[in-house]
Amino acid sequence: MTLTNNTFIGEYAYSLDSKGRVNVPAKYRxxxxxxxxxxxxxxxxxxxxxxxxPLTHWKEIESNLRNLSSISRINRTFxxxxxxxxxxxxxxxxxxxxxxxxxIEYAGLTKDxxxxxxxxxxxxxxxxxxxxxxxxxxxxxxxxxxxxAEKIIL
Amino acid sequence: MTLTNNTFIGEYAYSLDSKGRVNVPAKYRxxxxxxxxxxxxxxxxxxxxxxxxPLTHWKEIESNLRNLSSISRINRTFxxxxxxxxxxxxxxxxxxxxxxxxxIEYAGLTKDxxxxxxxxxxxxxxxxxxxxxxxxxxxxxxxxxxxxAEKIIL
DNA sequence: GGAAGTTACCCACAACTACCCACAATCTTA
DNA sequence: TAAGATTGTGGGTAGTTGTGGGTAACTTCC
Numbered sequence: 001m002t003l004t005n006n007t008f009i010g011e012y013a014y015s016l017d018s019k020g021r022v023n024v025p026a027k028y029r030x031x032x033x034x035x036x037x038x039x040x041x042x043x044x045x046x047x048x049x050x051x052x053x054p055l056t057h058w059k060e061i062e063s064n065l066r067n068l069s070s071i072s073r074i075n076r077t078f079x080x081x082x083x084x085x086x087x088x089x090x091x092x093x094x095x096x097x098x099x100x101x102x103x104i105e106y107a108g109l110t111k112d113x114x115x116x117x118x119x120x121x122x123x124x125x126x127x128x129x130x131x132x133x134x135x136x137x138x139x140x141x142x143x144x145x146x147x148x149a150e151k152i153i154l
Numbered sequence: 155m156t157l158t159n160n161t162f163i164g165e166y167a168y169s170l171d172s173k174g175r176v177n178v179p180a181k182y183r184x185x186x187x188x189x190x191x192x193x194x195x196x197x198x199x200x201x202x203x204x205x206x207x208p209l210t211h212w213k214e215i216e217s218n219l220r221n222l223s224s225i226s227r228i229n230r231t232f233x234x235x236x237x238x239x240x241x242x243x244x245x246x247x248x249x250x251x252x253x254x255x256x257x258i259e260y261a262g263l264t265k266d267x268x269x270x271x272x273x274x275x276x277x278x279x280x281x282x283x284x285x286x287x288x289x290x291x292x293x294x295x296x297x298x299x300x301x302x303a304e305k306i307i308l
Numbered sequence: 309g310g311a312a313g314t315t316a317c318c319c320a321c322a323a324c325t326a327c328c329c330a331c332a333a334t335c336t337t338a
Numbered sequence: 339t340a341a342g343a344t345t346g347t348g349g350g351t352a353g354t355t356g357t358g359g360g361t362a363a364c365t366t367c368c
Binding site: 041061062064065066068070071073074075076077078079080082083084085086087088102120 | 161163164165181199200201270271272273274275277291294295298299302303305306307308
């Protein structure tokens with residue numbers, strides 16, 4: 001029994017195998033609701049990581065995209081960029097998903113893959129890349145950060 | 155069993171053969187619902203690409219066109235331009251569709267063809283042309299783009 | 309009507325992918 | 339603590355996918 005459907009938290013360190021497969025944390029598999037049919041949609045995320053959506057969440061995005069007319073240039077561009085690198089995968093009997101060479105290169109993955117729950121989606125990072133991004137984020141707007149914290153953490 | 159009917163996402167790099175045929179990604183063939191009868195309607199798209207509609211989607215466009223009175227000059231012109239370059243094709247046993255010389259020229263295709271899912275239709279690009287368009291789009295209205303992103307991606 | 313060109317259908321094959329089984333390490337439970 | 343179940347990782351194999359080209363039917367033009 002799962003408490004929260006389609007909710008992903010926590011960090012997991014796995015390895016990328018020679019076939020480009022990464023494990024999906026068992027906890028995530030359990031919290032994935034049945035109407036996802038063991039399927040995730042994988043795509044490029046921001047800051048060179050990979051985003052992994054549960055199918056139901058992706059479908060919401062998709063239905064929003066469906067309503068954008070292709071006559072507007074900005075819409076066309078947005079749809080194309082959003083969808084371009086995305087594709088659905090079912091995890092195999094061992095609970096792994098296969099990444100494409102293109103995504104592996106984008107995220108700079110080599111041997112290790114860090115999987116981080118982002119509540120409604122999952123992020124896959126190369127550990128070194130994430131470290132770098134975190135260092136850059138030291139220069140982030142501290143006040144804005146604290147404002148957020150006060151609102152949300154209580 | 156298909157998860158998502160008539161939904162096309164992802165990017166695929168194929169080659170145009172000497173007979174003007176391009177492969178339709180296997181994933182797209184699977185997600186094409188049966189009432190399309192393996193048929194796509196191919197036509198000119200915006201920005202020198204080729205648009206490929208599943209038959210059912212094209213029929214919606216057609217029925218909208220049907221309701222436009224030919225008395226208005228603007229309607230006549232619009233109908234003509236929309237329908238002019240469109241024609242239906244079934245994909246062959248190997249899953250390929252044949253493009254006309256006219257469309258190949260319009261899209262500037264030579265050897266490589268980039269196929270990009272646009273959710274409710276498919277676009278075929280010459281890789282170099284798309285690169286150029288993408289560069290031009292760097293000058294797009296960033297704020298409007300980000301607004302879209304915040305609304306849709308979450 | 310017949311030649312030349314075009315199109316539709318078929319077969320072939322290399323590369324790749326999805327599916328399966330195996331096993332060691334870890335966690336659970338009695 | 340011991341037995342059993344679960345989890346993470348590796349690799350083999352059969353089926354699928356992408357690509358090329360051959361042949362017969364059909365169209366077009368003289």
